[in-house]
Amino acid sequence: xxxxxxxxxxxxVLIGETNAGKSTLINVLxxxxxxxxxxxxxxxxxxxxxxxxxxxxxxxxxxxxGFISSSNNTLRPLDRLTWEAxxxxxxxxxxxxxxxxxxxxxxxxxxxxxxxxKISLVLNKIDLIHKPKLLExxxxxxxxxxxxxxxxxxxxxxxxxxxxxNYLATAMPYRDWIYDxxxxxxxxxxxxxxxxxREHIYNYLHQEIPYKCRVEVESxxxxxxxxxxxxxxxxxxxxxxxxxxxxxxxxxxxxxxxAAREELSRLLGRTVHLLLHVYDKRPNADKKSK
Numbered sequence: 001x002x003x004x005x006x007x008x009x010x011x012x013v014l015i016g017e018t019n020a021g022k023s024t025l026i027n028v029l030x031x032x033x034x035x036x037x038x039x040x041x042x043x044x045x046x047x048x049x050x051x052x053x054x055x056x057x058x059x060x061x062x063x064x065x066g067f068i069s070s071s072n073n074t075l076r077p078l079d080r081l082t083w084e085a086x087x088x089x090x091x092x093x094x095x096x097x098x099x100x101x102x103x104x105x106x107x108x109x110x111x112x113x114x115x116x117x118k119i120s121l122v123l124n125k126i127d128l129i130h131k132p133k134l135l136e137x138x139x140x141x142x143x144x145x146x147x148x149x150x151x152x153x154x155x156x157x158x159x160x161x162x163x164x165x166n167y168l169a170t171a172m173p174y175r176d177w178i179y180d181x182x183x184x185x186x187x188x189x190x191x192x193x194x195x196x197x198r199e200h201i202y203n204y205l206h207q208e209i210p211y212k213c214r215v216e217v218e219s220x221x222x223x224x225x226x227x228x229x230x231x232x233x234x235x236x237x238x239x240x241x242x243x244x245x246x247x248x249x250x251x252x253x254x255x256x257x258x259a260a261r262e263e264l265s266r267l268l269g270r271t272v273h274l275l276l277h278v279y280d281k282r283p284n285a286d287k288k289s290k
Contacts, residue, residue, distance in 0.1 A: 008057040010090035010172035015064055017105050020095040021124040025155035026050040026061045029165050033196075033267060034185040035063045048195075049186040051179050054169035058177040062089060091171055092119040093164075098137055098152075099128035110144060120149040122164065127154040190217040196267070197232055197260040197276070204256050205244065213241070218277075227271035230264070234278045245278045253278060 014022040023035035030050040048063040094113075096106050113119060121141055126134055138150055149167060153160035185192070194215040201213065218231040236242050246253050253276055261274040 006056045008172035009175040009177045011060045012091040013062040013089035014093045016095035020097045026063045057169035057172045059168045095122045098123040099125040118148050121147045122151045126152050200259045229273040231275045235281045242280045
């Protein structure tokens with residue numbers, strides 16, 4: 001924690017529909033992967049923190065689970081996590097995927113936010129849309145409520161993100177820094193490496209596997225040659241899901257493991273030996289792993 005005159009620090013929560021690009025934006029702003037990205041809906045299952053330092057300002061970015069509309073209009077547990085983060089934040093960024101053809105869900109979510117709460121609109125994925133249409137979208141959202149700012153960005157190509165982070169740096173309240181200057185996330189090592197593996201699970205099994213799989217670190221050990229050995233357990237709901245994960249002759253789980261191992265080695269800056277085990281969580285299920 002840093003204490004010095006002129007220090008600024010605050011929480012910035014990102015909210016929006018699922019797959020609006022919140023995780024990608026946080027990774028770009030931080031300059032390193034702290035939140036996983038996938039085509040699969042509701043990839044983010046928890047609150048993830050990304051920390052950016054701009055001058056004397058420490059900006060704590062809060063990635064939240066995307067909202068999915070509910071038929072009975074009740075808040076799901078993941079939605080409650082998002083609202084809790086929203087209420088405790090200093091700044092709010094409302095992300096919209098501008099490349100979509102309909103904005104019904106985003107509009108419904110926007111209407112749930114108190115008019116008195118100051119928020120900024122961030123139109124993302126502008127590289128996928130013509131400028132005249134983008135201006136129409138901005139005007140449409142502006143007619144629904146007032147915004148502190150409207151940013152038009154492409155987080156994937158880093159377009160417009162410098163203006164966004166510079167604004168956030170000046171908007172933070174004068175406050176001592178919460179995190180040390182070399183921290184980029186508050187995630188534990190175990191959570192971080194598990195999330196990387198979960199991302200590759202979604203990439204390889206996008207259409208085949210349901211959300212309800214968890215990745216947990218069983219153990220990790222530093223090796224004499226400077227490498228690290230990580231053992232992770234993947235828990236699925238039933239034997240059918242386990243077979244999907246393994247694939248014929250274990251090919252799918254091997255491919256997932258290879259991709260996750262290569263990315264972890266790059267992110268950690270050291271050789272990673274990754275062992276994955278897939279378990280059926282049913283009490284009497286076969287626990288044999290591959």
